[in-house]
Amino acid sequence: xxxxPAIADAAEPMVPIPFRIERTVKxxxxxxxxxxxxxxxxxxxxxxxxxxxxxxxxxxxxxxISISGxxxxxxxxxxxxxxxxxxxxxxxxxxxxxxxxxxxxFGSAWPVEAVEGSDVVLVAGGVGLAPLRPAIYHILANRAxxxxxxxxxxxxxxxxxxxxxxxxxxxSRLDTFVDVTVDRASGGWHGNVGVxxxxxxxxxxxxxxxxxxxxxxxxxxxxxxxALNDRGVSNERIHVSMERNMKCAVGFCGHCQxxxxxxxxxxxxxxxxxxxxxxxxxxx
Amino acid sequence: MVHIxxxxxxxxxxxxxxxxxxxxxxxxxxxxxxxxFHAGTYVYREGDPAxxxxxxxxxxxxxxxxxxxxxxxxxxxxxxDDLMGWSWLVPPFRASFDARALELxxxxxxxxxxxRGKMDQDSSLGYELHKRFAPIVAARLAAARRQLIDLYxxxxx
Ligand SMILES: Cc1cc2nc3c(=O)[nH]c(=O)nc-3n(C[C@H](O)[C@H](O)[C@H](O)COP(=O)(O)OP(=O)(O)OC[C@H]3O[C@@H](n4cnc5c(N)ncnc54)[C@H](O)[C@@H]3O)c2cc1C
Ligand code: FES
Numbered sequence: 558x559x560x561x562p563a564i565a566d567a568a569e570p571m572v573p574i575p576f577r578i579e580r581t582v583k584x585x586x587x588x589x590x591x592x593x594x595x596x597x598x599x600x601x602x603x604x605x606x607x608x609x610x611x612x613x614x615x616x617x618x619x620x621x622i623s624i625s626g627x628x629x630x631x632x633x634x635x636x637x638x639x640x641x642x643x644x645x646x647x648x649x650x651x652x653x654x655x656x657x658x659x660x661x662x663f664g665s666a667w668p669v670e671a672v673e674g675s676d677v678v679l680v681a682g683g684v685g686l687a688p689l690r691p692a693i694y695h696i697l698a699n700r701a702x703x704x705x706x707x708x709x710x711x712x713x714x715x716x717x718x719x720x721x722x723x724x725x726x727x728x729s730r731l732d733t734f735v736d737v738t739v740d741r742a743s744g745g746w747h748g749n750v751g752v753x754x755x756x757x758x759x760x761x762x763x764x765x766x767x768x769x770x771x772x773x774x775x776x777x778x779x780x781x782x783x784a785l786n787d788r789g790v791s792n793e794r795i796h797v798s799m800e801r802n803m804k805c806a807v808g809f810c811g812h813c814q815x816x817x818x819x820x821x822x823x824x825x826x827x828x829x830x831x832x833x834x835x836x837x838x839x840x841x
Numbered sequence: 842m843v844h845i846x847x848x849x850x851x852x853x854x855x856x857x858x859x860x861x862x863x864x865x866x867x868x869x870x871x872x873x874x875x876x877x878f879h880a881g882t883y884v885y886r887e888g889d890p891a892x893x894x895x896x897x898x899x900x901x902x903x904x905x906x907x908x909x910x911x912x913x914x915x916x917x918x919x920x921x922d923d924l925m926g927w928s929w930l931v932p933p934f935r936a937s938f939d940a941r942a943l944e945l946x947x948x949x950x951x952x953x954x955x956x957r958g959k960m961d962q963d964s965s966l967g968y969e970l971h972k973r974f975a976p977i978v979a980a981r982l983a984a985a986r987r988q989l990i991d992l993y994x995x996x997x998x
Contacts (some may be wrong), residue, residue, distance in 0.1 A: 713994060
């Protein structure tokens with residue numbers, strides 16, 4: 558397997574590197590995407606699908622955010638951010654040309670190479686589609702190496718569907734099954750209404766030869782794992798991306814501890830059977 | 842539009858009947874009819890007598906709540922292999938939602954009075970059908986509760 562990309566400046570993992578915002582797109586009422594470019598003379602930014610960066614808003618603070626762009630395009634670093642609190646709301650106000658500090662890439666990756674040859678089921682909820690998008694780009698760029706590709710996505714309402722145009726584009730491919738559901742909708746919506754777990758039976762994958770990757774809030778992931786187990790997908794075939802508060806992102810401070818693991822270093826992507834016991838412990 | 846054809850085979854292919862004894866399935870088939878609904882037409886409306894339940898073969902049907910002066914709120918959509926309607930099992934046998942075809946949908950309807958009559962005569966058939974309905978009702982209730990909690994955003998709010 559290809560080794561994971563090292564952090565952009567391995568000698569100084571705690572020092573943010575300045576990146577300039579080249580483009581911002583408002584995806585949803587509370588969610589936006591920034592395209593970043595390194596300042597002149599910097600090396601391209603390589604990363605593996607599922608890895609994250611620490612993004613630093615000067616004078617406000619630093620937050621872990623997954624990379625949502627195309628791993629084959631190391632010239633543009635893309636992040637999709639939901640504005641929920643002090644730092645992410647300040648970032649939402651940043652305009653083209655502004656500078657953001659970046660440390661990374663950090664953490665483990667979706668096992669896109671290890672699962673070649675099997676069916677792949679990707680299940681995302683809400684902004685959880687963003688950390689899975691690089692895996693989708695990778696698989697589509699190497700489509701012949703995989704079996705069935707199933708992308709299942711749940712959002713609160715039709716207005717909350719992230720990357721809608723891309724979901725429609727992927728859905729129009731003959732080699733990809735895409736299904737989207739919302740919790741509620743009004744008459745104009747012609748798609749599914751119901752929880753994302755209801756979609757799992759529809760993908761037509763082979764449970765004994767399927768790799769599942771799930772990203773969303775923990776409650777959503779818990780129910781999704783149950784539904785996959787009910788369909789015969791075992792826990793060693795399931796990967797999840799975990800979130801914990803972070804400070805250093807390099808395994809020093811212990812802020813992101815999750816049982817015996819550090820989410821920043823051992824995660825954020827974990828094979829589910831390896832964290833199953835901790836995952837089910839409340840308040841961990 | 843209602844058609845009656847060799848429905849035993851159609852029922853055999855539907856998930857609801859998976860593993861059911863042939864004899865029971867044939868008894869149900871005796872109460873069944875094929876129905877086709879065009880996009881936008883109603884299968885039934887809230888408050889209608891629940892005199893049938895449906896198995897969806899193809900298409901998509903929305904369960905909706907009518908809101909005066911506004912678009913209806915869709916609470917769930919059902920697709921092929923889903924079962925629709927259990928008000929026929931529970932007095933006062935009235936539909937709780939509007940059911941509207943979102944696209945051309947082919948359904949099998951089962952006549953409730955016919956089937957209730959057979960279930961009253963043969964309690965083992967009644968038990969078999971209740972055993973198949975209970976997990977569906979339970980799964981739908983669990984799913985409906987999950988829909989309430991904003992599973993994809995801030996479940997704590
Ligand atoms: C590895 C990793 C990858 C991540 N990737 C992404 C990503 O791609 N896009 C993205 O938008 N976020 C992502 N997050 C979450 C993001 O880091 C947090 O939302 C951010 O740290 C919040 O910081 P803040 O200062 O804006 O809000 P805070 O002031 O820290 O929090 C404000 C409020 O928001 C709530 N909150 C905090 N985090 C979340 C959350 N994740 N979801 C919902 N509510 C929350 C808090 O409970 C609090 O009530 C990721 C987190 C991790 C650990
Ligand atoms: S954030 Fe410091 S150890 Fe993980």
